[in-house]
Amino acid sequence: MTKTFMPSVKTKEELEALQLEGLKWTVSHAYQGSPFYKKRLDEAGVGPDDIRSLKDLQRLPFTTADDLRDQYPFPLLSVPFEKVVRIHASSGTTGKRKVLCYTQKDIDDWTHFFARCYEMARLTPEDRVQVAVGYGVWTAGISFQMGCEAYGAMVIPAGPGNLDMQCEFLVDFQSTVMCCTASMGLLLAEEVNRRGIRNKINLKKMIFGSERSSDAMRKRIEELLGLEHMFDIPGMTELYGPGTGLDCIHHTGIHYWADYYILEILDPDTLKPVPEGETGEMVVTTLRKEAAPLIRYRTRDLTRLVPGDCPCGSILPRHDRLLGRSDDMIIFRAVNIYPGQIDHVLSGVDGIGSEYQIILDRGKDGRDYMTLRVERDQRVDSGRDPELRDRIGAEIKKQMLVSVSVEIVDYGALPRSERKSKRVFDNRDK
Numbered sequence: 001m002t003k004t005f006m007p008s009v010k011t012k013e014e015l016e017a018l019q020l021e022g023l024k025w026t027v028s029h030a031y032q033g034s035p036f037y038k039k040r041l042d043e044a045g046v047g048p049d050d051i052r053s054l055k056d057l058q059r060l061p062f063t064t065a066d067d068l069r070d071q072y073p074f075p076l077l078s079v080p081f082e083k084v085v086r087i088h089a090s091s092g093t094t095g096k097r098k099v100l101c102y103t104q105k106d107i108d109d110w111t112h113f114f115a116r117c118y119e120m121a122r123l124t125p126e127d128r129v130q131v132a133v134g135y136g137v138w139t140a141g142i143s144f145q146m147g148c149e150a151y152g153a154m155v156i157p158a159g160p161g162n163l164d165m166q167c168e169f170l171v172d173f174q175s176t177v178m179c180c181t182a183s184m185g186l187l188l189a190e191e192v193n194r195r196g197i198r199n200k201i202n203l204k205k206m207i208f209g210s211e212r213s214s215d216a217m218r219k220r221i222e223e224l225l226g227l228e229h230m231f232d233i234p235g236m237t238e239l240y241g242p243g244t245g246l247d248c249i250h251h252t253g254i255h256y257w258a259d260y261y262i263l264e265i266l267d268p269d270t271l272k273p274v275p276e277g278e279t280g281e282m283v284v285t286t287l288r289k290e291a292a293p294l295i296r297y298r299t300r301d302l303t304r305l306v307p308g309d310c311p312c313g314s315i316l317p318r319h320d321r322l323l324g325r326s327d328d329m330i331i332f333r334a335v336n337i338y339p340g341q342i343d344h345v346l347s348g349v350d351g352i353g354s355e356y357q358i359i360l361d362r363g364k365d366g367r368d369y370m371t372l373r374v375e376r377d378q379r380v381d382s383g384r385d386p387e388l389r390d391r392i393g394a395e396i397k398k399q400m401l402v403s404v405s406v407e408i409v410d411y412g413a414l415p416r417s418e419r420k421s422k423r424v425f426d427n428r429d430k
C-alpha cells in the first residue's frame with residue numbers, strides 16, 4: 001500500500017520544527033478565539049509573540065479538569081459556534097461532565113491519526129475489523145470506525161457486549177482484528193473456547209482501549225485465542241478521544257502522535273520536567289486542535305517516556321502504558337511513589353496474588369516506614385513466605401529505590417471490592 005498516514009516529516013529536527021509551528025499557531029488561535037485563554041495568558045504575562053522556541057512552552061500556564069468543568073457545557077471554545085460540528089463528553093462520576101467540541105477539521109485530523117493506528121498495527125485493506133466498543137456521546141466507537149474506513153480496511157461496527165453476536169460475527173465474517181476493552185477481550189476469549197469455535201475463527205490481532213489491563217490478563221487472552229499481536233490504544237476525550245498513539249509490532253512502548261500534540265512528563269508536585277525515563281504526570285498541548293485546543297492540560301495520568309529508539313525506526317517518540325493517577329501519589333522519604341509502580345513490580349513476582357495493601361507509618365525516630373501486605377497465591381504453600389518476602393523487598397528496592405518491609409498473608413485475607421479497592425493506608429501525622 002502506498003498511502004501512508006505517518007507524519008510528513010522524516011527527522012526529529014523536522015518534527016520539532018513542525019511542533020514549534022503548531023505551538024505558535026495554537027497559542028495565537030486560543031488567544032484570539034477564547035476569552036478564557038486570553039485571560040489566562042494575559043495573567044501569566046505571555047502572549048502569542050513570546051513563543052520563539054519549544055522551550056517557551058514552559059512559560060505557558062496550565063489548564064486543568066476544573067477549568068473544563070467551570071466552563072460547562074462548552075469549555076475552551078476557541079471558534080465561533082457555527083464551526084462546531086460535534087460534541088463528545090467524558091462519563092465522569094464526580095461533578096459536571098467534561099464536554100468537548102469538534103470542528104470538521106478536528107474530526108478529519110482525528111480520523112487521519114486514527115488510521116495511523118491501524119497502519120502502526122500493520123493492518124492491510126484485506127483486514128476485517130470488528131469494533132466492539134461503545135458508540136454515542138460518552139464513547140467514541142465512531143472514531144475506531146472512521147479511522148478504519150479511512151485506512152481502507154473493512155469495519156464491522158458491532159458495538160459492545162452481546163457475546164452471542166460477537167462470536168457469530170467472528171465465525172461468519174472471519175474478522176481478523178478485534179477492538180475492545182481488555183475485560184471484554186477476556187470474556188470473548190473464554191466464550192470462544194467454551195463454544196469450541198477457535199478453529200472456525202480467523203482472529204489475529206486485538207486492540208485494547210481505555211482501561212488498565214494486567215499482564216496476566218493479556219497473556220490469558222493471547223493464549224486462549226492464539227493471537228499474533230495485542231496493542232494498547234490510549235485516548236481521552238479532552239485530547240480528541242481514542243487513537244492518540246499505539247505500540248508498534250515490537251511492543252516497546254506506545255508511539256504517540258507528536259505531530260498532533262506535545263507530551264510533557266512533569267513531577268505532579270513541582271510541575272517541573274522529570275528526568276527522561278522517570279514517571280510523572282502527562283501534560284499535553286495540542287498543535288492543530290481548533291474547537292477546544294489544549295494548552296498544558298494536566299491529565300493526572302501517570303506514565304514515563306521510553307528513552308532511545310524503537311527497532312521499527314519510527315521517529316515518533318514512545319510513552320509507557322498508564323501507571324495510574326497522580327492524585328494517588330505518595331511521598332515517601334522524599335521519593336514520589338505511585339501505587340501503579342508497586343502493582344507493576346508485584347505483577348512480575350511469581351507465587352503471589354494480585355491483592356496488596358500499602359501501609360505508611362511514622363516511627364518513633366521520626367522517619368517514615370512502609371509496609372507492603374501481599375497475598376500469597378492460592379496454590380503456594382506458606383513455607384515459601386520468607387523467600388517471597390525477600391524477593392519482593394529486593395525487587396522494590398531495585399526498581400523503586402526504597403526499602404519496605406513485606407508481610408505475606410493468606411490468599412483471600414485482603415478485602416475485595418467490585419469497585420476500586422482501597423490499597424493505601426497512610427497513618428503518618430494526621
Ligand code: ZN
Nearest residue numbers: 248250310312
Ligand atoms: Zn516502534
